[in-house]
Amino acid sequence: MKLRKLLGIKKKQPLFKQVQVGNYSLLANGIHPVEDNLKYNKYYSRNLPRIAKYLESKYPTYGIIDVGANIGDTVALIRSHGVKQHIYAVEGEPTYVGMLKQNMGLFKDVTVFETFLGEATHRLDGGTEVTDGTARLNKNSGTQIQVTKLDDLATENNLQNIKLLKIDTDGFDFKILRGSLGFIKEQKPVIFFEYDAVYLEEQGENGTDIFASLHNLGYNTALFYDNYGKLLLSLTIDNTATITQLYNYMRKKESAFPYYDVCVFHKNDEGLANEVLAKETAFFS
Template sequence: MYLPFLKFVLKSSKLTKLLQKNIKPLLGFKLSRALLNNSYKSLSPKEKKRFHQKFAKIFRQDSSFAFNGTWNMRFMDSKIIAPIVKENMWLTWDSALSMLGHDLEIKLFYEDILKSKDKPQVFFDVGANYGTHSFLFQSQGVETYSFEPNPRCYDYFNQLFKANALTPNIIKKAVGKTPGNAVLSFPNKETWLGTINQNVKDTVLKRNDLINIDVEITTLDTFTQDFGINPDLIKIDTEGFEIDVLSGAYEVLKNTKPIIVFESNTKDDKLAIFEKLSDFDYSIFEFKDLANPLDLETFTTSSKRNFVSCHNSKILATSN
């Protein structure tokens, strides 16, 4: 039986602030944590998003009342067990809430397409980070390949999959325009901001806590040709390197024509991506309106950062 008290808390800014001040000790004790977790399961997708926004970072600066345990959820018909590790509380708690609460429009799209007659058979997760997107697809029996060059992500990636009796397919390389090598830069506790785009390093990542590591680059064309694997759906989140990923996928875009979920933040990046996808007869959509493609001006001036693109011979078969 799910307890709906979190629904009432999230409706009130005063109650939300009160819970923010007191939630750590509640999480620290097994019984109260179970009650919170049970109530969390009753939340709607939008309420899970709000819960993530308000509570995901509570252990970032202070790990008091940290615990070893799990946070349990459901995605479609599958139970999710997210391991929580005391020594990495800032990461594992945030990752657990991010599973269903972050990038909500993308997660709802995933659920729709997984329920559709066009359910993907092969998913490429480019910039997989800790594997939360990869996990959702693999939990539904979709063959999944996770491209992630940052070794700092692998421990929790493997813990998440092991807790759910799954085995990840981690490709420990970055993806770009041509095979080679590069330097991946990322803030110490924000691996998801990792990039090999020099312009992003020079502008967005002007920080004192940057870590730099050498990584190998492959291309989607190289990978698909070497292993004979062709994706139906690709997610690209590479912090400004998306156009390079697409540039290294000429044969994939031309012949396989996968659906592409991607992030883009700047007008210049959007312009390059629009031109590249248009060359392959792709249209770009916002998740809120999958029936009407964006023109160049609307896309480049959009305040959104997440988009989906589909070849014009196909239809995005979702209910949203």
């Protein structure tokens, strides 16, 4: 046993490091876990790039919005999967924005938007704190951050033909979706979002209401993945009883895995949803 481990001395983490994400080496902060997550969990974060590739069977050319782009790891995985569609990477945390902009020099057809997204366009009391590859809001920081609705961002920048919207923002996902309902109604993208009961309840969210809002906009089919990226099940999002059971299962992080990723399809893409489900079922078979 090494002396450092014997004495309980933690190795000092470097301020920055290079991490391997798919086919690319990205700049990350020293405590970022993405490389280990990908190394030790063979399905982790690989589902979204596959879905992005499946979409090309119906939409040969389309746009992708990546909300919570972090250091650009989702972009790297999508590009590693051979998807060359234009990506709009949205990130508000200054530490990650700096690394994101540097990493995006590796790729073509990526536009970076430096902003937080939310339910309304306004100034919000609080600042961000970076921990373990993510950022959390500290409402007692004595500062403010600018928050923008995706509806407004899309209109101001004329974002058209967006067919994949990914949101991973540690509990702010529903707020961002509610600030995107006009955009979603117009463009009907496939939506892929993190579904974490603990983070949602920290934001005072009802864990199942968003599915009714999406159903009212014509969304029908949902695929649920565990947080390690493995397909769990599919259902129609008006199946409130099953969604409630799924939500209760992950509350307090006392289950076999701590959260889900959910991919939902508009009824206009029902054929695409069936194709994706068949391909994903075959993949995991």
